[in-house]
Amino acid sequence: MMIRTRFAPSPTGYLHIGGARTALFSWAYARKHGGKFILRIEDTDLERSTKQSTQEILDGMAWLGLDYDEGPLYQMQRLARYQEIAEQLLQTNQAYYCYASKEELDMMREQQLAAGLKPRYDGRWRDSKKTPPTGVKPVIRFKNPREGHVVFNDLVKGRIAVANHELDDLVLIRSDGVPTYNFSVVLDDLDMNISHVIRGDDHVNNTPRQINILKTLDAPLPYYAHVPMILGTDGERLSKRHGAVSVTQYRDNGYLPEALINYLARLGWSHGDEEIFSQEQLIAWFDLTSINRSPARFNPEKLCWLNQQYLKTADNSRLAKLAVPFLEADECNIKAGPDLSLVVDLLKERVNTIEELADAAVYFFRSLEPSDELKIQHLNKEVKPVLTDLMKRFATIKWNRQTIHNEIKSTATEHGIKLPKLAMPLRVIITGEAQTPSIDAVLDLLGQEETLHRMKKKISSLPD
Secondary structure, three states: OOOEEEEOOOOOOOOOHHHHHHHHHHHHHHHHOOOEEEEEEOOOOOOOOOHHHHHHHHHHHHHHOOOOOEEEEEHHHOHHHHHHHHHHHHHOOOEEEEOOOHHHHHHHHHHHHHOOOOOOOOOOOOOOOOOOOOOOOOEEEEOOOOOOEEEEEEOOOEEEEEEHHHOOOOEEEOOOOOEOHHHHHHHHHHHOOOOEEEEEHHHHHHHHHHHHHHHHOOOOOOEEEEEOOEEOOOOOEOOHHHOOOOHHHHHHOOOOHHHHHHHHHHOOEOOOOOOOOOHHHHHHHOOHHHEOOOOEEOOHHHHHHHHHHHHHHOOHHHHHHHHHHHHHHOOOOHHHOOOHHHHHHHHHHHOOOHHHHHHHHHHHOOOOOOOHHHHHHHOOOOOHHHHHHHHHHHOOOOOOHHHHHHHHHHHHHHOOOOHHHHHHHHHHHHHOOOOOOOHHHHHHHHOHHHHHHHHHHHHOOOOO
8 A cells, every 4th residue: 555644734824833743743654654745735714824824834844854745735726626526425415405594503502502412513404395595505514424433443542433423414515615624635635545644633523524424435544643732831732832833933043953853753752762863763763653642742941952952963064054144133244254164163062043053153243242240240450451461462473272272371370360360351352241162262263353453442441
């Protein structure tokens, strides 16, 4: 059997963490078995679907590297197919026109709730011989079986059985001719020969309805795997307040796609105790039976840590390119400073994201003014002559990290102060910061000319 999976988002918002994980699992399963991964855009929600959301989804998939073999396919381009099958079901008495108005359905629902019953369509037009009301555009409803059970083996949750009498006659085609989710998804999966439907477990209740439609069409059933939802650290449903922003927002905040892929894979799936692994390893190891049945918990701190691990081993040139937009937004002239790849190499083990990397690199490309607190703490009149002496020494040495270190050390010794008492004021006037890598390494990259320029400017402003 050819393995064919799909990711079928609705373009009513951004690609969120839960959707991205579902896409990843579907993608990994297809790649593991040499199958096909299809992207389908379920755009039948005409009021909320937007081109912008569609593009967000495509951009997010591309950034994560979740390449698809077919698609994107759009449901709104398949309306004729949905109508064709609906007509077929009408002709075989497996579907019917329902003329109930919204007001009627609302009243029916209120009465059922008042009686302590589960709200559901009561089938009033199922076998009705009444004359249809004039001027009313009907919906088309499916004649769901009333006897027996729907039983299927979920590849994550195990055996699931639902009594048919618990299911009402769902709408197949709305009065405007647009199909409902439960009808369009059945025909899409059927026509696209989807072998495995991997999706969130919020769709478990839809599956028996969809199976009944497939059986009515005498169609083969796909395998179903419903993945538990993702919760926040507080156990509540994942939302923005837990840090669950769009996939592209993580890109814009300076995360690496391979780190997010790694993290998403570990949300509800595991391979032994492995924490860090490549996409190739994920594909080799991935198995639906290893997906946990209980909800996963999203931990922003863990994602941040994982991103840091990937940053440490990432190519410096690649990180430099990623950092450029952040630096330019911070009014940095990249060409006026040292080689950004070398700066990245110096800083990358100290940061968690590309954004933090760029923030840490700013002082290499433009002078920063230290805070008043740092000035008071480190830039006093006692240190001015020491810094002045060091500046004169710096002007005559061969510029490299070792000689820079030697001059700082010997200047401190000759002035009878401990090394940090000179290194910290020097760091503050050069970088405007209190926390940087070793100051000799910073000055080596910054260059002799720029170092002397900054020292001269800042020392002259110190109190006598």
